[in-house]
Amino acid sequence: MKKVVVGIDIGGTNTAFGIVDIEGNIYGSDKVSTQAYPEVNDFIEELCGRIKNLLDSLPFLYELQGVGIGAPNANYFKGTIEDAANLPWKGIVFFVDKFKKYFSGIPVYMTNDAKAAAMGEMIYGDAKGMKNFIVITLGTGLGSGFVVDGRLMLGHNSIAGELGHVTINPNGRICGCGRRGCLETYASATGIKRTVFKLLADNTDPSEFRDLSFNQLTAEMITGAALNGDSLAVEAYEYTGRVLGSALANAVAVTDPEAIFLFGGLARAGKYILEPTKKYMEQSLMPNFRGKVKILLSAVDGMNAAILGASALVWQHHK
């Protein structure tokens, strides 16, 4: 019997899931609209029904080892989703308890997307065999998952890894969290848009971005322009890497990782994000850490990364 797990990625619009083996092979995947279910019980009923259908359709005998769920504002210890701004369900939702009614006896683990990405890198990606590393997710915001001595660092309240809200500059950019100068106001898809607008304000160079509004501009456009050698886009990535690299130097001093993996939207800029981040991190590092920490692009990143990351939460415990 083949051992499989279910990986579920709960997003604001859709919830994707798939059946995964220890090698990271995905045997079928499907999705459910998150937005279509204002009542969480209805959502879970539909989701679990669809998962069971998918399991039933497997062309081989299987042994379900567990279910891993990635969700915003997930509390690993309590199995709750708490005050998630982008989900239809308000307050504290006892998601795992409700979910387990449909899968009794099966272990269910839930954490946020950045911690799931770290587990994905450890089980399926280039962090295989590493005991101490960090995964940085550069999406709309900046998330991070720290692995310490082979285990996910959760913290006392299950909210460790908020590197996106480390203060870079107390007089810096206003953040959605209500403060100023958080790392994610610089190093994220939104952050690099803000940087492009700062550069458009600071200089008079012609740029294709002068014809776009803030709301029209996307990080993908900036990445595309950088890959085409556009100087303003390259400069925006250089600035992003400078801020990110300096912040990572501090994270290294505290946690002494073997490697840092960049994951998500901005990581698709490849060397344009990797090189400045590495250069400025090395410059900012305390001497005894220099040359010791690899900065790498995630090997799991891509279409199914979120499903894989969620599924890895189970393999971490049940290899």
Add this chain to the structure above:
Amino acid sequence: MKKVVVGIDIGGTNTAFGIVDIEGNIYGSDKVSTQAYPEVNDFIEELCGRIKNLLDSLPFLYELQGVGIGAPNANYFKGTIEDAANLPWKGIVFFVDKFKKYFSGIPVYMTNDAKAAAMGEMIYGDAKGMKNFIVITLGTGLGSGFVVDGRLMLGHNSIAGELGHVTINPNGRICGCGRRGCLETYASATGIKRTVFKLLADNTDPSEFRDLSFNQLTAEMITGAALNGDSLAVEAYEYTGRVLGSALANAVAVTDPEAIFLFGGLARAGKYILEPTKKYMEQSLMPNFRGKVKILLSAVDGMNAAILGASALVWQHHK
């Protein structure tokens, strides 16, 4: 038979050691001059001889569970002391291997003083039962020991916890590590001396410190003056707490601890260091961490803290 361990604190001048039980009772202690032994083998021979004498003098039957050593620049994984500026032995010293020749079959653990202080707090102090906490040692420099999910965070190279070298301000004070703006240039015994001199430069208020040279001034004097209500000394502690509190807010965002313990020289200022640190940390915290993290004075701090911390390294494994 009583289970005991040996705790050893290797300092630049003297090396202190004692025999300790799980309650933190010390059954005799002694010390050896570190400086008197330019050859490490001679030092270890003398040290181990003295430890055996102390063990032989115990008025009860004992079972030696292990030896814990706190030393500057100690590598936990390799059992080495590496390029310790304040010790007579240069380069990489395979201290634990040499030491074990005198105590064959006995587990020997070695780490630096801040990590040992964290273990001491967990085994004997107010971190008993806590799984996630930080100990900050405010001595000549600033050290830190992070406990994550009940275990000491060592990192990939055994050099995690260098919070003293997190960059607070890239244009800030010059640090002994060769960079600028490291936390310990502000928050340490040396840091607060620098702060007093900055305040003496910035204003014209009379102060008892205007009659002292930089080399004459000590952190103890500043602490004494603060406890007597001297306004400049209180202001120096306020400034120290502001810098420390802001830096701790970032450490909290990454590691989500239940509590932070202040240990060492500056901690003796009590509320003068505790209150500003707490106030500015709360102000700087991301909203979802506010009100959740205790800042406390170490319960182990005092004359035998270093011996207790070192001994705790053994109990962590052999309770």
